[in-house]
Amino acid sequence: MIPPKGNPNPEIKYTKIFIDNEFVDAESGKTFATVNPRTEKPIAQIAEGDKADIDKAVASAKKAFARGSAWRSLDASARAALINKLADLFEENVNELASLESLDNGMPFLMAYGITIKAAQNLRYYAGWADKIQGSTIPADGNSFALTRKEPVGVVALVTPWNVPIAMYGFKLGPALATGCTVVIKPAELTPLSALFMASLIKAAGFPPGVVNVVPGYGAAAGGALSLHPDVAKISFTGSSLVGHTILKAAGESNLKRVTLELGGKSPFVVFDDADIDAAVQEAAVIFSHGGQMCTSPSRVFVQAGIYDKFVKKAVAVASQMKVGDAFTPGCWQAPQIELRAVEKIIGLIESGKKEGAKLQLGGKRRKTNGYFIEPTVFSDVTDDMRIAKEEIFGPVQSILKFETFEEVVRRSNDTEYGLSAGVFTKNIETALEYAKAVEAGSVWVNQYNAMSAQTPFGGFKQSGIGRELGKEGLDAYLETKTISIKLPTNH
Template sequence: MSVTLDPPKGNPNTKINYTKIFINNEFVDAVSGKTFPVLNPATEKLIAQTAEGDKADVDKAVAAAKKAFARGSVWRSMDASARGALLYKLADLIEENVNELANLESIENGKPFPAAYQFTAMTAHFVRYYAGWTDKIHGTTIPVDGNSFTLTRKEPVGVVGQIIPWNYPILMFGLKLGPALAAGCTLVVKPAEQTPLTSIRLAQLVKEAGFPPGVVNVVPGYGPTAGAAISHHPDIAKVAFTGSSEVGHIILKAAGESNLKRVTLELGGKSPLVVFDDADLDAAVEDAYSLFSNAGQACIAPSRVFVQSGVYDKFVKKAVAVASATKVGDAFTPGCQQGPQIDLDTVDKVLGLIESAKREGAKLETGGKRIESNGYFIEPTVFSNVTDNMRIAKEEIFGPVQSIFKFDTLEEVIQRSNDTNYGLAAGVFTKNIEVALEYAKAVEAGNVWVNRYNAFSPQAPFGGYKESGMGREMGKEGLDAYLETKTISIKLPSNH
């Protein structure tokens, strides 16, 4: 989806007012008293010290959420339309505070401020979409054999743990919170340790909107402590996680070892974007360039660009020109198009993959180095002559590295597109609708775009095949993930 807004000028000196754990509509210190540092990736400087939640804090949050979900509670007794009214109010508050929230995301994540502003506005749109669902959740009547009246009832799964990634923290909070609250669940949310400030600020807006205590709880902390406590907790009925495939395996194992809780996983990707000879090259180059918009730190980034041999050289030339012109800098630099990587570990990983590509014979067209300055900046990098056996062709880079491959036939590119453990997204550019449909049918990916890329909306389900995850978020399918189906059968007095 696209939300067109003209953002005001960002403020890198936005005051940080909320740094504590949020339980029962109150901000509290960690049980241990510990805090952890949050750094600005563009300056490597300390932004704030945030309360460090761990198992003890998760236990408190789950107890609050469990009480709020109990039969007879204010939340469980609330009319569905009243739940919707609270979500509408929350969406309004996000819009009213869009500037502050976007500033916080830019400060802790490094995303260019205009992009942070757009994604914050989109978050309100996601929450508002699910607000409209609250009084439209219903079961069915079933004409079963025999003398009975049979119906189904949709019920919330219960207490839900939601683990938010650092790359789009506000948006991911909204698209997880919206369907869960629309369904009537209560939440324990753990933001990424790199980007907790936006989630904590959103918690204050939840309280301001009027949600009852315990319905939404936010516990900042580290994955191996707070995250693990959520994944293993016996009173949590479902976990929704967005992040790496490696951590997804850990969460799925924990869910099985604890109480067989439901799990929704939105994980990594190695997404192909296929450009045929007849494609609009300028449009294809522009959409392929979306890889650089969040410094390559997106699960759906088109990190494998397959270009048909007839236009390969022309595409490479155009792609290099666009990448070379990218303005890299601090989130608040006017005209900035690419910000920093999130931390030093990510920088080291990306640079290591760039060096591997050089050794393995890919042609470095532009970029390839860390930018000498404060902050975790890497030059926009383009490789041509990439082959399928190279590390950059197989591993998720999560950095500003575009890899361009050459292909000849439709069948060949289908096979090569599917030759990966991932299956999150794919794109195809061609003026031949039959080719486009055949590719869309054959590619093993949960999301396929034709003559566009990275276009999504709250109404359409999103998720992946294979190690890109399980379950779907957004759309009605995203709502269904937070609902149980109960079948009720009533004996009737006669066959009439």
């Protein structure tokens, strides 16, 4: 394993669109700036893709998917070897990939390093599936022999978020390639650098031209063109619920393309009276990690009345020790928000919490320094009707609510339009299992939080999304099932 070594000034080698294994300018010649949230200054000018570039990328992917192409002619085990080679390159270039990620979105470097290693592991997991995807034989009625084949859906669009781009290559690119699909990636306009560097690794790994294409650009132009493109068979999107609705509508209006959506969350984190309170406080503090810019952030902390005051006191003590600063500062846990618009939204919600009667225990302001920094913020005495308890903040704001009974906390946990994840802390396994059964969430973590792995499916209920990523289920949306029935001779 290469030891972590962050570089706050990595060389920006790739700024152009990647199509057919080559880096090219946008058809329009336009560029846009990607900005360092720590300094508020531009890092580089990136080629701005739009519909014309998306059309070229999809055409390249369609050609690479055609019957008889180099990609379609590969044995499944050869596909696996290419994906494993890509995982090798992730690990060999981990410091450069993680440094680019930290520079571009402010993520603490050690977190970016760990996510890059995890992405490589996820790629290896799906490489292992490449030659194990199989159909079945079926005892069909009548004089027929029936069987099924699992086949790739075709050209897929992967629209990645700005908060954890590298993680999404394992989530999305792994199963897409393992099943034999070809890919067009539209990275978030706020964080294109790691996607473009990753594109160079695609070529270095030996993937045939057109198998993976990367088109940076704005959501309305590049993302919209992908959503509406008739030659795109499936789109996988991670991001806001608002954009998810737009993509779902576009997919229906174009060609009924398959859609996988991983959207917002307002995750409950429930702490019962018998819990290990110190462990629960530490795990709840993940809300401050990466500035709270994680869809699974435990943004509603429900604490049972018997330990409520003690929990609040300990939570404030932990938050007050949170190291906030530059992504490359040793020990940094909370880095900046992604952009000024996010800061303004978060501060607005903090102000609403104060006006609606929540007790501000800590923080609540933007830090007076360069960069989009907000103080670690803790509210107690939060009630369900407050905006900070209902809306996804996507910031370093911990809201602590009090509950009395099991049935009450189940009802209140589920009283949200979201259903991505949940956590429960208790020493009573029956309580934990009953809560896990009752809560409406795609992932439930018991006495831990954010415990995701390549083998465990991830996705949401309700407005938090459609479909699953990771695990065997992560393959399903990239596969079609074909039934073949063969007439047999009549028995005499």
